[in-house]
Amino acid sequence: xxxxxxxxxxxxxxxxxxxxxxxxxxxxxxxxxxxxxxxxxxxxxxxxxxxxxxxxxxxxxxxxxxxxxxxxxxxxxxxxxxxxxxxxxxxxxxxxxxxxxxxxxxxxxxxxxxxxxxxxxxxxxxxxxxxxxxxxxxxxxxxxxxxxxxxxxxxxxxxxxxxxxxxxxxxxxxxxxxxxxxxxxxxxxxxxxxxxxxxxxxxxxxxxxxxxxxxxxxxxxxxxxxxxxxxxxxxxxxxxxxxxxxxxxxxx
Amino acid sequence: xxxxxxxxxxxxxxxxxxxxxxxxxxxxxxxxxxxxxxxxxxxxxxxxxxxxxxxxxxxxxxxxxxxxxxxxxxxxxxxxxxxxxxxxxxxxxxxxxxxxxxxxxxxxxxxxxxxxxxxxxxxxxxxxxxxxxxxxxxxxxxxxxxxxxxxxxxxxxxxxxxxxxxxxxxxxxxxxxxxxxxxxxxxxxxxxxxxxxxxxxxxxxxxxxxxxxxxxxxxxxxxxxxxxxxxxxxxxxxxxxxxxxxxxxxxxxxxxxxxxxxxxxxxxxxxxxxxxxxxxxxxxxxxxxxxxxxxxxxxxxxxxxxxxxxxxxxxxxxxxxxxxxxxxxxxxxxxxxx
Numbered sequence: 001x002x003x004x005x006x007x008x009x010x011x012x013x014x015x016x017x018x019x020x021x022x023x024x025x026x027x028x029x030x031x032x033x034x035x036x037x038x039x040x041x042x043x044x045x046x047x048x049x050x051x052x053x054x055x056x057x058x059x060x061x062x063x064x065x066x067x068x069x070x071x072x073x074x075x076x077x078x079x080x081x082x083x084x085x086x087x088x089x090x091x092x093x094x095x096x097x098x099x100x101x102x103x104x105x106x107x108x109x110x111x112x113x114x115x116x117x118x119x120x121x122x123x124x125x126x127x128x129x130x131x132x133x134x135x136x137x138x139x140x141x142x143x144x145x146x147x148x149x150x151x152x153x154x155x156x157x158x159x160x161x162x163x164x165x166x167x168x169x170x171x172x173x174x175x176x177x178x179x180x181x182x183x184x185x186x187x188x189x190x191x192x193x194x195x196x197x198x199x200x201x202x203x204x205x206x207x208x209x210x211x212x213x214x215x216x217x218x219x220x221x222x223x224x225x226x227x228x229x230x231x232x233x234x235x236x237x238x239x240x241x242x243x244x245x246x247x248x249x250x251x252x
Numbered sequence: 253x254x255x256x257x258x259x260x261x262x263x264x265x266x267x268x269x270x271x272x273x274x275x276x277x278x279x280x281x282x283x284x285x286x287x288x289x290x291x292x293x294x295x296x297x298x299x300x301x302x303x304x305x306x307x308x309x310x311x312x313x314x315x316x317x318x319x320x321x322x323x324x325x326x327x328x329x330x331x332x333x334x335x336x337x338x339x340x341x342x343x344x345x346x347x348x349x350x351x352x353x354x355x356x357x358x359x360x361x362x363x364x365x366x367x368x369x370x371x372x373x374x375x376x377x378x379x380x381x382x383x384x385x386x387x388x389x390x391x392x393x394x395x396x397x398x399x400x401x402x403x404x405x406x407x408x409x410x411x412x413x414x415x416x417x418x419x420x421x422x423x424x425x426x427x428x429x430x431x432x433x434x435x436x437x438x439x440x441x442x443x444x445x446x447x448x449x450x451x452x453x454x455x456x457x458x459x460x461x462x463x464x465x466x467x468x469x470x471x472x473x474x475x476x477x478x479x480x481x482x483x484x485x486x487x488x489x490x491x492x493x494x495x496x497x498x499x500x501x502x503x504x505x506x507x508x509x510x511x512x513x514x515x516x517x518x519x520x521x522x523x524x525x526x527x528x529x530x531x532x533x534x535x536x537x538x539x540x541x542x543x544x545x546x547x548x549x550x551x552x553x554x555x556x557x558x559x560x561x562x563x564x565x566x567x568x569x570x571x572x573x574x575x576x577x578x579x580x581x582x583x584x585x586x587x588x589x590x
Binding site: 128165 | 458
């Protein structure tokens, strides 16, 4: 069964059809790229998938469960994690706390637990600490655990955002232009990180990116959209030669 | 460098800070009991304690949750009137002063909590200045309702005959209790969720935090503790009028929170002490004292806009020699040595 199954997805803002008849099916541990010119509707699709926007029509099934009409925080619980085009970290909190927040829903102590510091509080918090430190170690961020998130260099902030998304234990990760604003060396490092995500966490990834080297280099399948519609899909090799894609990017 | 506030305090830190609070209590209590602090100064002291409760509770909504809340005095008013009426009603039935205070205060907290729920549910859909204006309006509505419920509250003339059961020790330990509760609450997954909403609502939602629920929770808890402040205030003076809980009072509390540092409980405590006692200390300058007071606020905001403490907390343990600070982070044992 596919992790993410989207059919006939569409949304209109007034008279503007921002996304029309979009469909995608992502299997377990698959890495799919979503590309298209500026304003094609890529981020809108992400916002539909994560519940920020409610689709006008179509269906989204995540792990077999319908997510249409659910709140973003509920959809996270069904197994999706995301990062943002402009990094959105909890800037004035420590690196460690950024991860711990994402672990929130898997701790169970209540209000009284937090005041009385019960056994459950201590075991939950200790486990959160261990999980967070393990994640930080995977991304080589563990030495920054007490640093405020805003003090990290750009590339590390990206990594932290990805680590934070992973802490919610998603089955699919949506990455919105992770290489935006990175220099070639940082992009290289990011590619390694994404490969690591796939091999180590066995999760599916849907990736929006403009950096063609990155997209062509790591994606197994690519979906190209323009004006809210799918204009091509297939392997990187096919996409590179597809006349419609070349037209959309370069004009006639 | 240790750069952040809501970490888990080790047992030593808890002990050190509690011991300091206890010493402070003994000193102040001795001053009050021996009469070195006059009756007037003692009532100022209790007013400081009330403002500590008011500002630390507003700090939950404004400092930690990041919502502009300009109607905090209304919840203090609801608490003060509820506690007073319960106190008048039950004074013959309950012999013990402390028990009477506790029961009246719990009643006040329940009612203020319900009011917080009713106003918070629609209001927290708004943001920033819109929310500020809505809470401001709510404060005026509460004042008007209290003024017009003449049968119950004696209207604008104020409510007389409230049992004056407040004394310094009760006020002091209630304040310590409230501040400790707020501190423990903020130092938990719930507190972290609230902080994350201040930092970035969209990101917070994207990691599974139910932001409307946590906004409401923070708002209701702030309202409930405001009622405790109102209760102490009423039982101390023995007389309350709607004017005590108007917009100016809300602003006064708000100023304390901003001056102390939005997101710092110890900052609120220090600012409460400074801003309540300052007008009293400047009494001899008579009419100039509010000029001095306002210039201080302006200067402060110019040179330290983040407030006295910023978002940091003051912890006595930091002043101690290193060997007392070793168990600083409870869950550090596994991570730090590798």
